[in-house]
Amino acid sequence: MAHVVLIATGGTIASSSGPDRAAVARRTAGEILGSIGPCDVEVQGRDLLNVGSYLLGHRELRVIAEAVAEEVARDDVTGVVVTHGTDTMEETAFLVDLLHDSDKPVVLTGAQKAADHPDSDGPQNLREAIVVAASPEARGCGALICFAGRIFAPRRTRKHHTIAPEPFRTGDGGPIGRVGASSVRLTARPVRTARLDRPDHRFDETRVDVVTLHPGADAVLARAAVHAGARAVVLAGTGAGNGNHAVLEWVSEAVRTGKVVGLSTRVAEGPVVPMYGNGGGADLTRAGALNLGGLPLYHARLLLALLLSQGVSVTQQTLTPYI
Structure with missing residues (x-):
């Protein structure tokens, strides 16, 4: 059975509303995983951060990249999923892709509707991201964004809509594939560049x-x-x-x-x-x-x-x- 590690960093997928009706990231990796029901993939949760991605700085991006590298280095890990806010997911995905030196898939996903919304998109996005991270088809593609059934390479992908359920778009192109309940279909493979060295504390400032x-x-x-x-x-x-x-x-x-x-x-x-x-x-x-x-x-x-x-x-x- 494939073994995927979920690194939880917060975002809308982990958010629920307080008395003031403002959504705040507060749910753990275990709680997020509990929302998706039975899964054919063995998934291990890891709580790393629990904030909206609008609060991230260079230090937090570096910490996420380091955590990804740690999990990818494990022999028993097939792939990694990072749950993340959509506001700055494009930056984290791009950074991880620049640094990623393994064939194992790293997949970022999140939600546009909070976890306590009656029609939250988080559980489906997470299920599909796990399918991609576990798929042999995604090996060698570097870091990916998986959202609303579509798979994107990070290099030219940006959030193009504030609230739409399909918020990401690749400039001068489109998604490189699609994912269903249990299958991944890639129609293109990203061109990978030479890996850059992982940053140290100097990057933070x-x-x-x-x-x-x-x-x-x-x-x-x-x-x-x-x-x-x-x-x-x-x-x-x-x-x-x-x-x-x-x-x-x-x-x-x-x-x-x-x-x-x-x-x-x-x-x-x-x-x-x-x-x-x-x-x-x-x-x-x-x-x-x-x-x-x-x-x-x-x-x-x-x-x-x-x-x-x-x-x-x-x-x-x-x-x-x-x-």
Whole structure:
């Protein structure tokens, strides 16, 4: 029989309402597992955190990644499921995937409706995630997100809807497979990149900020981020990754003083394409901003934080395999 470890970190799947009707993560791994009924897979629960994912910082993401690595290293474990809030599941899944060096599946799932909701989606999502984690079909795929019967690779997957039962979408693509009550069907396999080293405590305090551009934006927020200790700033440019003259001046200044500037886009899908001058993306990249390609904005922020925390010299060449 396949043996899956469930690492519980909180989120809506573990939440129930208090007297004020506000949902708070409070249910344990055992309680979550108790909601799914009989299972053909041996599942062992592990309580790691019990918070909404909107409360997570770099330290907590590192702790989750370390726990995954510990369980995957066990000879008796077939795969791992991580229950997690949907707010920042995309970041944790992407980080785990960057670090995962085993063929064993790691599957993140959660819920959009709290555990005490009469129509909670948590139990079905968890049952399906366990099926994926136990399946030979999912071996070698790295970390995955399993939600509402769909299986996603993390690299370009984001939460695209706040409350819909199918909240995840992969930019410029779609799910790589589907899962039913007892079967997994993959229609594509993710392209895996070279594994990165697991972070240490330096990652916890590595600050990388995002500054979104808009009509009338200047460089005040970017300068404030650097003043507050940001090792890097990711610009969420307009369109295909554009700025303006004030931002261009700041990029030149920041790069000259050794700061890392990443150029992303505030647009939901599509890559950065530096094709405009007069303060546009072509000028920003010529000034030293690093093109973050089609990597989603907050994935890119996390990647920069991971590399910088490990003393990696972040260049366009360094980033290319991951974007």
